[in-house]
Each structure stands twice: as structure tokens, then as C-alpha cells.
Amino acid sequence: MRIMSKAETAAGAPARATKNAVELDRVAVRFRTRKRDVTALAEVSLTVPMGQFVAIVGPSGCGKSTLLKLVSGLLKPSSGTARLRSQTVTGPRHDIGYVFQRAALLEWRTAKRNILLQAEMRGMPAEQARRRAAELMEMTGLTGFEDAYPHELSGGMQQRVALCRALLHEPPVLLMDEPFGALDALTREQLNIELNRIWRETGTTVLLVTHSVAEAAYLANRVVVMTSRPGRVAEVIDVDLPAEREYSTTVATPEFARVTARIRELLGAGAAAD
Ligand SMILES: Nc1ncnc2c1ncn2[C@@H]1O[C@H](COP(=O)(O)OP(=O)(O)O)[C@@H](O)[C@H]1O
Ligand SMILES: [Mg+2]
Structure with missing residues (x-):
């Protein structure tokens, strides 16, 4: 079909x-x-x-x-x-970008550095990645939390970080697998x-x-x-x-x-x- x-x-x-x-x-x-x-x-x-x-x-x-x-x-x-x-x-x-039910952030990295992980793995130009990360953090209401560690963020904010990380390289296709299932x-x-x-x-x-x-x-x-x-x-x-x-x-x-x-x-x- x-x-x-x-x-x-x-x-x-x-x-x-x-x-x-x-x-x-x-x-x-x-x-x-x-x-x-x-x-x-x-x-x-x-x-x-x-x-x-x-x-x-x-x-x-x-x-x-x-x-x-x-x-x-x-x-x-x-x-x-x-x-x-x-x-x-x-x-x-x-x-593609992938977002899972669990944000799966690295505890020892700040919100911003968790997002930039995507750039490091893909070898994206650093300046372009930083600019895009800032845009995405603003779009998802994370401005002001750039330097917060995952344990300092609510479940919703952690999932916002995971979403920003998935979108950093501007993927044409975003795959989301029960991304909000663990949230209130x-x-x-x-x-x-x-x-x-x-x-x-x-x-x-x-x-x-x-x-x-x-x-x-x-x-x-x-x-x-x-x-x-x-x-x-x-x-x-x-x-x-x-x-x-x-x-x-x-x-x-x-x-x-x-x-x-x-x-x-x-x-x-x-x-x-x-
Ligand atoms: N790697 C695997 N090996 C064996 N069985 C699997 C594997 N991955 C998924 N399955 C089985 O395939 C079916 C579909 O799994 P899944 O796609 O995870 O379902 P859903 O996401 O809809 O809950 C389930 O019965 C699951 O147990
Ligand atoms: Mg499933």
C-alpha cells in the first residue's frame, strides 16, 4: 500500500x-x-x-x-x-536528528557543551556550531542556562537540550521516539x-x-x-x-x-x- x-x-x-x-x-x-x-x-x-x-x-x-x-x-x-x-x-x-525518551545527556558537560557534542562528532566548523547552538537555545527557551549541568535542569529542560543537540546540524529529517513520554x-x-x-x-x-x-x-x-x-x-x-x-x-x-x-x-x- x-x-x-x-x-x-x-x-x-x-x-x-x-x-x-x-x-x-x-x-x-x-x-x-x-x-x-x-x-x-x-x-x-x-x-x-x-x-x-x-x-x-x-x-x-x-x-x-x-x-x-x-x-x-x-x-x-x-x-x-x-x-x-x-x-x-x-x-x-x-x-537525520534523533531524540529519545531519555535525554541521555553527559552529566559532566554543561547544556551548551552537550549540544555542541553533535558538532564535535561531525566536525562542524566551531563558529557556525556555536552560533546555531545559541539560536536553538533561544528558540527553546534555554537562554541563561548555557552553563547549567544536566542535574541542575528539569526533565523538560533536559529534553529541550536533547532537541537542540538533535537539530544542531540542521538535519532535513528529525526522528523522535516517545520524546516526551517521561514528562509531566x-x-x-x-x-x-x-x-x-x-x-x-x-x-x-x-x-x-x-x-x-x-x-x-x-x-x-x-x-x-x-x-x-x-x-x-x-x-x-x-x-x-x-x-x-x-x-x-x-x-x-x-x-x-x-x-x-x-x-x-x-x-x-x-x-x-x-
Ligand atoms: N534487537 C531485537 N532483537 C529481537 N527482537 C527485537 C529486537 N528489537 C525489537 N524486537 C522486537 O520487535 C518488536 C517491535 O519492537 P519495537 O520496535 O521496539 O516496538 P515499539 O517501539 O512499537 O514498542 C517487539 O516484539 C520487540 O520485542
Ligand atoms: Mg519503542
Whole structure:
């Protein structure tokens, strides 16, 4: 199954629109261990145009993390093809940013130096990296905390640092694996609002794995709902909301209600964490 977005199918779409950020073509992943064989993903196809925000929801163990690993090249499909910016993924890719549930910051480095780690690993020019780090810290409200160590930062601020680190090299594609899962509800909401703004300001393509139905509907252009193992795409829901989403008015729209209700219906009662 190939999923076309409205933008892709629009008549007279510019040539640029044919360039997709991510293309999964019938990818399957089987894990063989001594005890058993697990089919983590079965025949998943998905096309994500440049600049789109896609949320991925599904029951625990359905292969969401596996899917992001395929896109980043950390994992090879057992069959099928993963393409990132029209190139087949054959090994770890550097044109992505990755954010995980745990910020995984180095305790002995300040916030700023944790962010700059990305530049050191990639050999980015130091001056350019410092400038970009300052911009990102301002964008995420971290100005004034440049010299704070991770233990001096709240969970939300640590996750902001992890986000800045993932964005430092201006990756065209940002992969987020339950990035806000460990945060309290209010901090999570605040970071959702910031992520919407950062996505608009950077123009990056985002693939966000989340257990939160509200987070998926608030942030995404499309929500991919997966089935339990082996993971397949149950349905792709288009979210017909403007890019700029003021929080309280957005969550009060009939479209938000429609999308969240449909996700819950597909997941089945009680399948989602919230
Ligand atoms: N390296 C691995 N070896 C064996 N099984 C794995 C490995 N990674 C993931 N799995 C299995 O594949 C399935 C999908 O895992 P995962 O992608 O982490 O799910 P999700 O992120 O949706 O919770 C699970 O059943 C998991 O136990
Ligand atoms: Mg996972």
C-alpha cells in the first residue's frame, strides 16, 4: 500500500514536491533470536514528503522504534526498501536528528557543551556550531542556562537540550521516539507547543513516535496508526488543521476531536497510554 498525501496528489504540484523525505517500500523486519523468531514489521509502506510532520501511534511492541531505526539506517530491513531523501538507506545516516525518551545527556558537560557534542562528532566548523547552538537555545527557551549541568535542569529542560543537540546540524529529517513520554502533562503540553513552532521555523520533516493520542493529533499533518505485532499500517489519518496551532483553540476544534476519536477507535479502548 502506498499512501499519498494531499500535497503529493495536488494538480500542478511543483517538481520539489516529488522529492520525498522518507519512503518505505514494503519493508519487513524479522528478528531471529535463539528462542524465537519475531516479525516486528510486516509489509509497511509509507511516503513522507519533505517538511511534513508525521506521528506514529500503535500498541507497545508493534515496531514503532524499529521503523525509526530503519529510516536512520541503524537497522536493515529483512525485505523491502527504506529510502531517505531518495537514497536507499544502506547504513547509519548522518542527515537525520534523533531524540529519545531519555535525554541521555553527559552529566559532566554543561547544556551548551552537550549540544555542541553533535558538532564535535561531525566536525562542524566551531563558529557556525556555536552560533546555531545559541539560536536553538533561544528558540527553546534555554537562554541563561548555557552553563547549567544536566542535574541542575528539569526533565523538560533536559529534553529541550536533547532537541537542540538533535537539530544542531540542521538535519532535513528529525526522528523522535516517545520524546516526551517521561514528562509531566503540563511540561509535555508546553513542549508540544514549542515543537510545533520549531517545526514551522526549521521546516524539517518530523517522524514522531508517541503514545499520546492528543500529542499526535495536535502536532501532525498525518497520523499513522499501526496494528499490534506484526506491525502494519492500520490507517493513515490526514489532520486538516493549519500549520500554526494555538494550543487551546486547536484542541477545541471539531477536527481535533474527529482525529483523536478515530485514533482511539483504531487502537481499541484502553490501548493508548492517555
Ligand atoms: N534487537 C531485537 N532483537 C529481537 N527482537 C527485537 C529486537 N528489537 C525489537 N524486537 C522486537 O520487535 C518488536 C517491535 O519492537 P519495537 O520496535 O521496539 O516496538 P515499539 O517501539 O512499537 O514498542 C517487539 O516484539 C520487540 O520485542
Ligand atoms: Mg519503542
